[in-house]
Each structure stands twice: as C-alpha cells, then as structure tokens.
Amino acid sequence: MVIHITTSSVSILFFNYKVLLCRIDHTYKFYYGGAQKRPDAPYMMAIKSAEGKVIAHVGEGNRKDVRNAVEVAHKAAPG
Secondary structure, eight states: OEEEEEOSSEEEEEETTEEEEEEOOOOOOEEETTEEEOOSSOOEEEEEOTTSOEEEEEEOOOHHHHHHHHHHHHHHSOO
16 A cells, blocks of 8 residues: 655655655756756746736756757757
C-alpha cells in the first residue's frame, strides 16, 4: 500500500509503514538547447490575467540566462 501526501515543499511517501521524504524542486526552469536549464538566479514572475488573477509563474532570467540562450540559438542557426 502506498499513500502519497504532497505539501508545499516536501513529498511524503508512506510505503509499508516506512516514511520516505523526497525534496521537490520548485525552481522554474528555462527550455533551450533541447534541455531544461536552471536559471542563474532563482527568481520568478507571476503572469496575471486581465482580471488580475495569477494564471502562471515563469522563471525570470538575467543577463547570463539570456546570453546562454542566445549562444545556443546561434549554434542552431544555419550558416
């Protein structure tokens, strides 16, 4: 029997009366170069609808994140 309980930062699995704690990674990542990349800084930004309701969260990149994505795009571009 497996029971899975998720809190805001820790996932707890009860398996045969043993408790296993697993850390959940809540970092919003970027996708470029065929893989998910962790941002240089762990900042995120809320995206809101016209009514002001939060509908999504996205990673907020800095200069280094943009540079890395541009380098990958240049390598992928023909010519």
